[in-house]
Amino acid sequence: MGRYMGIKYRLLSSTVVFVWLASSSLYAAEMLSQSQVVDIVVACERVEHDYAIYRDRHDADAFANIFTEGGEWGRSNGRVLKGRAAIGDYIRDLEAAMTEPEYHMQFTTTVQIKPTSEATATGISYALVLEAPVPEDGGRATTVAGFQVASESRSTYEITEEGCKIATREYTTFFVDPE
Amino acid sequence: MNKLILSTLASILFCYSAWAELDLRTEHEITIICEQLLADYAIYRDHLEAENFANIFTQDAQFVPGSGLVSGRENIKKYIEGHATPAHLIMFTSSQIDAQSETRASGLAYAVILNGDRQVLEGDRPIQMNGITAASEYHAEFERTEEGWKISKLELKGLFRGPGVVQ
Numbered sequence: 001m002g003r004y005m006g007i008k009y010r011l012l013s014s015t016v017v018f019v020w021l022a023s024s025s026l027y028a029a030e031m032l033s034q035s036q037v038v039d040i041v042v043a044c045e046r047v048e049h050d051y052a053i054y055r056d057r058h059d060a061d062a063f064a065n066i067f068t069e070g071g072e073w074g075r076s077n078g079r080v081l082k083g084r085a086a087i088g089d090y091i092r093d094l095e096a097a098m099t100e101p102e103y104h105m106q107f108t109t110t111v112q113i114k115p116t117s118e119a120t121a122t123g124i125s126y127a128l129v130l131e132a133p134v135p136e137d138g139g140r141a142t143t144v145a146g147f148q149v150a151s152e153s154r155s156t157y158e159i160t161e162e163g164c165k166i167a168t169r170e171y172t173t174f175f176v177d178p179e
Numbered sequence: 180m181n182k183l184i185l186s187t188l189a190s191i192l193f194c195y196s197a198w199a200e201l202d203l204r205t206e207h208e209i210t211i212i213c214e215q216l217l218a219d220y221a222i223y224r225d226h227l228e229a230e231n232f233a234n235i236f237t238q239d240a241q242f243v244p245g246s247g248l249v250s251g252r253e254n255i256k257k258y259i260e261g262h263a264t265p266a267h268l269i270m271f272t273s274s275q276i277d278a279q280s281e282t283r284a285s286g287l288a289y290a291v292i293l294n295g296d297r298q299v300l301e302g303d304r305p306i307q308m309n310g311i312t313a314a315s316e317y318h319a320e321f322e323r324t325e326e327g328w329k330i331s332k333l334e335l336k337g338l339f340r341g342p343g344v345v346q
Contacts, residue, residue: 109290110222110270112218124222146308146310150308174293174306175293176306177307
């Protein structure tokens with residue numbers, strides 16, 4: 001009976017803690033001033049654009065640094081890369097595995113950022129990707145009939161001393177080029 | 180008499196503050212807030228979150244999605260509730276927000292729209308798409324209300340249609 005009461009008490013207290021944490025996070029978000037909200041939105045939008053540019057240029061170190069030290073990046077195959085080192089290695093491996101040079105442009109489009117406290121935010125962003133081999137004579141524009149991929153990413157962010165960083169990110173590809 | 184003078188002065192001060200030239204920081208903040216309202220429009224429309232979608236508009240907002248005028252928050256909510264669920268992305272690109280005062284702004288934004296023929300959930304195959312579905316202009320007016328900044332008018336103007344989904 002005493003043991004049952006103990007479990008019940010622990011369940012009740014953890015529920016109270018969860019509700020308190022959830023409500024305090026909401027409360028914290030509502031207490032942010034317009035200036036604070038704007039500063040977080042701008043910082044995290046910047047990260048979304050950095051993500052596209054560093055990814056396109058295979059700048060592995062810069063790309064890894066837009067994540068928190070222990071950041072998690074979910075890939076489309078279900079694999080989750082954990083930490084800056086693993087994320088940087090993934091980008092380096094991508095470049096090493098390329099059989100021919102290609103142009104890759106990720107257009108970051110709609111970005112919705114929702115600050116949840118002074119130091120955290122969540123976000124949804126859309127990207128449209130163009131991808132094609134670089135022409136043999138190089139330097140010229142290549143021909144594409146349509147886009148390669150259109151996807152949605154969902155992220156959580158942490159505002160650190162280094163600025164806004166991605167703590168977790170996962171994505172869903174909605175549309176692909178038939179070819 | 181004193182009350183009358185005081186309330187007149189207060190009214191003049193309010194009108195002045197509403198129309199006084201905005202400082203750069205305020206203009207910047209209004210721009211970001213309005214851009215985020217357009218992002219909310221896209222995300223809540225695409226995910227068919229009717230309540231959240233309706234709440235980005237003023238109570239008496241005018242929404243002209245191309246198929247006629249939808250007036251007021253309640254009707255805007257019903258408009259979204261009546262939509263089917265295929266994958267849909269409104270991808271905002273260029274936007275120009277003009278903050279006219281501390282309570283009013285207007286804007287023009289471009290978007291590429293991709294409209295699928297089915298839902299795509301986690302683990303589903305993506306939809307094969309041959310180019311875009313459409314590209315449109317969004318003409319918006321914004322107001323600062325007691326609930327914060329809201330869209331008071333939004334009118335879509337379609338400019339391009341693409342081949343879209345592969346059949």
